[in-house]
Amino acid sequence: MKHNFGAGPGILPQQVLQEAAQAVINFNNSGLSILEISHRSPDFEAVMDEARALVKELLNLGDNYSVMFLHGGASSQFAMLPYNLLGENETAAYLDSGTWANKAIKEAKFFGKVNVVASSKESNYTFIPKDYEIPKDARYFHVTSNNTIYGTQIHQFPESPVPLVSDMSSDIFSREFDANKFGLIYAGAQKNMGPAGVALVIVRNDLVGTVERAIPSMFNYKLHIENGSMYNTPPVFAVYVSMLTLRWVKAQGGIKAMEKINNEKAAKLYAEIDRNTLFKGTCAVEDRSRMNVCFVMNSPEQEKEFLNFAKERDCVGLKGHRSVGGFRASIYNALPLSSVEHLVKAMQDFEKIGSS
Numbered sequence: 001m002k003h004n005f006g007a008g009p010g011i012l013p014q015q016v017l018q019e020a021a022q023a024v025i026n027f028n029n030s031g032l033s034i035l036e037i038s039h040r041s042p043d044f045e046a047v048m049d050e051a052r053a054l055v056k057e058l059l060n061l062g063d064n065y066s067v068m069f070l071h072g073g074a075s076s077q078f079a080m081l082p083y084n085l086l087g088e089n090e091t092a093a094y095l096d097s098g099t100w101a102n103k104a105i106k107e108a109k110f111f112g113k114v115n116v117v118a119s120s121k122e123s124n125y126t127f128i129p130k131d132y133e134i135p136k137d138a139r140y141f142h143v144t145s146n147n148t149i150y151g152t153q154i155h156q157f158p159e160s161p162v163p164l165v166s167d168m169s170s171d172i173f174s175r176e177f178d179a180n181k182f183g184l185i186y187a188g189a190q191k192n193m194g195p196a197g198v199a200l201v202i203v204r205n206d207l208v209g210t211v212e213r214a215i216p217s218m219f220n221y222k223l224h225i226e227n228g229s230m231y232n233t234p235p236v237f238a239v240y241v242s243m244l245t246l247r248w249v250k251a252q253g254g255i256k257a258m259e260k261i262n263n264e265k266a267a268k269l270y271a272e273i274d275r276n277t278l279f280k281g282t283c284a285v286e287d288r289s290r291m292n293v294c295f296v297m298n299s300p301e302q303e304k305e306f307l308n309f310a311k312e313r314d315c316v317g318l319k320g321h322r323s324v325g326g327f328r329a330s331i332y333n334a335l336p337l338s339s340v341e342h343l344v345k346a347m348q349d350f351e352k353i354g355s356s
């Protein structure tokens, strides 16, 4: 068995993979593959409906929200969000807390004015900026809840006088939060929810259709909502696997249960990073992510050796992103506690070898 610490695509529950594999061969005993059925068939409409309903149920969302499953990953949402919500002469506020936030800022500038209220770029995004004011006349305030590359996470969302918008690609469904405080939430599926190829978008209905510009159909939230995310052929398989994962989250006890185990996994791993004489964390302790744990070695020349050592022990996907180096252990929902314990043991064994 491999222990998969890959950042994205991330690990999915074994049970989900098995059900998905079966559906590729024979979906719902229809004699057809999920890859062959019409997205307009009642069987697939039921999948889409259940996926949307599970998102609402797990996040306790009110009827004033719409849920969409759209093509183009989270990166398309960097542009689709301002396309739909930010008028040409209006300003949107952004928090620059990492590479993805930075890309979102870049895209928003195509559509309106952007006010970057704070940035931790100069310290290589090792912390989440907290000292800022959100302008009251901004159309919305955009934050990245979890910085997948740098391993930082917003643990307390700000009170915002304007609609709060968040890219939650790498921590959606991993911890409890009040989703009803948000104007819009989006997430690429491929970390905590499903395969690449689909993004989840949740939007408060009163924010849709508020800009004056004409929006081409495929980029128009209103049209996608009216068509139940089936304006064109949806990414059927990605939606199906996401739905299976959401079912799995619910069966585990929902987000509350996910958070409990995720906190335990993160605490174990950070405790070892702090205890072990060979390793150290890369970011501010109070902002440490409970999804992507970034760490390096005090002697960088040993990093390759440890990576191989861990790989021999079936720990894969640990190489850190090039902007941080070292290691990144992504401990998404589906990663069991035993995998974290296995990695911790590898770190302890490596320390012992060095000192013997």
Ligand code: PLP
Residues within 6 Å of the ligand: 008, 072, 073, 074, 075, 076, 100, 144, 146, 147, 148, 149, 167, 168, 169, 170, 188, 189
């Ligand atoms: N936002 C965050 C926080 C991410 O981690 C990623 C990908 O890793 C993206 C956006 C981009 O997602 P996609 O590849 O689905 O466009």
